Amino acid sequence: MNSIPSIISRHxxxxxxxxxxxxxxxLDALRNVKQAIKTYEADVLSALYQDLHKSEHEAxxxxxxxxxxxxxxxxxxxxxxxxxxxxxxxxxxxGSQSVMIPEPYGTVLVIAPWNYPxxxxxxxxxxxxxAGNTVIVKPSEYTPAVSAVLSSIIRDVFPSGYVTLxxxxxxxxxxxxxxxxxxxxxxxSVSVGKIVMEAAAKQxxxxxxxxxxxxxxxxxxxxxxxxxxKRIVFGKFTNAGQTCIAPDYLVVHEEIKSEFVKEMKHIIGxxxxxxxxxNPAYGKIVSERHFQRLIGFLNDGIPxxxxxxxxxxxxxxxxxxxxxxxxxxVMQEEIFGPIFPLFTYRSTDEVIAMVNARPKPLxxxxxxxxxxxxxxxxxxxxxxxxxxxxxxxxxxxxYLPFGGVGESGIGRYHGFDSFNTFTHKKSILKQTNRFDLAxxxxxxxxGLRLIRKxxx
Ligand code: NAD
Numbered sequence: 001m002n003s004i005p006s007i008i009s010r011h012x013x014x015x016x017x018x019x020x021x022x023x024x025x026x027l028d029a030l031r032n033v034k035q036a037i038k039t040y041e042a043d044v045l046s047a048l049y050q051d052l053h054k055s056e057h058e059a060x061x062x063x064x065x066x067x068x069x070x071x072x073x074x075x076x077x078x079x080x081x082x083x084x085x086x087x088x089x090x091x092x093x094x095g096s097q098s099v100m101i102p103e104p105y106g107t108v109l110v111i112a113p114w115n116y117p118x119x120x121x122x123x124x125x126x127x128x129x130x131a132g133n134t135v136i137v138k139p140s141e142y143t144p145a146v147s148a149v150l151s152s153i154i155r156d157v158f159p160s161g162y163v164t165l166x167x168x169x170x171x172x173x174x175x176x177x178x179x180x181x182x183x184x185x186x187x188x189s190v191s192v193g194k195i196v197m198e199a200a201a202k203q204x205x206x207x208x209x210x211x212x213x214x215x216x217x218x219x220x221x222x223x224x225x226x227x228x229x230k231r232i233v234f235g236k237f238t239n240a241g242q243t244c245i246a247p248d249y250l251v252v253h254e255e256i257k258s259e260f261v262k263e264m265k266h267i268i269g270x271x272x273x274x275x276x277x278x279n280p281a282y283g284k285i286v287s288e289r290h291f292q293r294l295i296g297f298l299n300d301g302i303p304x305x306x307x308x309x310x311x312x313x314x315x316x317x318x319x320x321x322x323x324x325x326x327x328x329x330v331m332q333e334e335i336f337g338p339i340f341p342l343f344t345y346r347s348t349d350e351v352i353a354m355v356n357a358r359p360k361p362l363x364x365x366x367x368x369x370x371x372x373x374x375x376x377x378x379x380x381x382x383x384x385x386x387x388x389x390x391x392x393x394x395x396x397x398x399y400l401p402f403g404g405v406g407e408s409g410i411g412r413y414h415g416f417d418s419f420n421t422f423t424h425k426k427s428i429l430k431q432t433n434r435f436d437l438a439x440x441x442x443x444x445x446x447g448l449r450l451i452r453k454x455x456x
Contacts, residue, residue, distance in 0.1 A: 063119045070414070111185070
């Protein structure tokens with residue numbers, strides 16, 4: 001295998017030679033990725049089952065389909081996005097023109113997590129290619145089957161020096177982070193995000209950090225209970241809760257608690273059967289270490305449903321935990337599994353205080369038809385993004401930028417924002433030579449008077 005520095009130099013040379021710059025080259029690359037995904041679809045599905053027990057329905061919807069759609073969306077609009085953009089010029093600069101020229105950064109590093117190992121490696125890659133960069137992708141060491149298919153796709157589509165998949169764990173990441181990349185796009189945990197940002201700071205490399213956190217799900221007393229239960233069960237237990245924007249904990253108005261829990265139990269049965277931990281189409285926990293961490297959380301409250309596990313296959317039944325203390329371990333970190341602590345509230349002020357006592361979450365979900373409650377919560381809690389009367393779906397539209405705020409991340413992507421993230425906007429002022437206004441020069445007699453008039 002080639003050494004990491006030699007891989008980076010090859011990518012830098014490929015970029016400098018201009019192979020990735022033309023819109024045609026970018027569109028060809030995107031088209032070829034799309035075709036390769038279709039060619040390898042059966043392998044991707046089988047790898048996702050092997051690594052995470054994702055059913056075909058879930059795998060296509062949340063990994064394959066969403067990536068194909070993103071490529072189509074970007075391809076359709078790329079010519080327009082990549083054009084230099086003329087902007088206004090102020091009176092002080094009369095005679096000149098101003099333009100922003102989008103240009104690629106150069107060689108980009110994408111570090112991906114294991115929970116959506118296909119989508120979260122390819123989605124940033126699409127943005128990086130669309131913007132005209134060369135790319136190194138480092139997938140997670142926890143999903144080797146998916147990494148193997150990604151590697152085949154990338155080798156089939158890209159010539160050496162354009163895109164390379166480098167496999168490995170933290171040691172490989174650490175070695176990569178020492179390289180002179182032009183941009184780093186990281187998806188993963190808050191703790192590793194800090195390591196990535198520190199490494200990037202040493203070389204002043206710009207970063208996007210797509211991180212996680214504890215995303216609340218609030219159910220107000222006027223919510224449509226049946227629909228809310230269905231959409232929340234979907235959002236929480238898809239991929240066995242291993243979703244960065246999964247509802248982490250549930251806060252239900254105390255007047256509807258028992259009715260709501262009853263409906264949640266019913267929906268869990270309908271979606272996953274009465275022994276979900278034995279259902280082959282229900283997701284598994286990615287590793288023994290992650291499984292043991294989650295099993296520990298089961299002691300932090302009283303299970304209203306679930307609480308059972310299949311140790312052999314690393315499966316934990318969808319679990320709603322009641323009587324959880326605020327200081328319990330399950331409330332000290334992102335759960336990232338099918339365990340759902342349940343709290344109640346009486347007033348929206350109470351729920352706002354509860355959420356604001358923790359770092360700004362990546363997502364927030366609110367179920368209500370009450371305009372004032374909605375407005376009150378949206379105005380008083382800061383979070384990356386979210387839904388009213390739904391879960392997860394805000395991340396599945398290319399029209400809404402996706403990203404965190406505060407501890408949940410820096411930067412955003414999807415659709416235009418993916419192109420934008422991997423693009424530097426070079427600002428150019430083109431001055432006229434037909435005349436030369438003298439007021440800025442120190443020799444001008446009326447200069448200062450005019451400057452005082454114009455600059456205020
Ligand atoms: P992680 O931070 O453990 O790992 C992510 C990547 O970083 C992997 O490729 C891993 O090999 C690498 N890595 C691990 N340790 C490292 C180190 N010391 N130095 C450099 N690189 C290192 O995250 P994970 O467990 O793979 O994923 C789960 C986390 O990711 C959750 O917190 C989740 O919320 C978050 N996440 C966020 C998003 C998002 O879009 N915001 C999406 C998915 C997951």
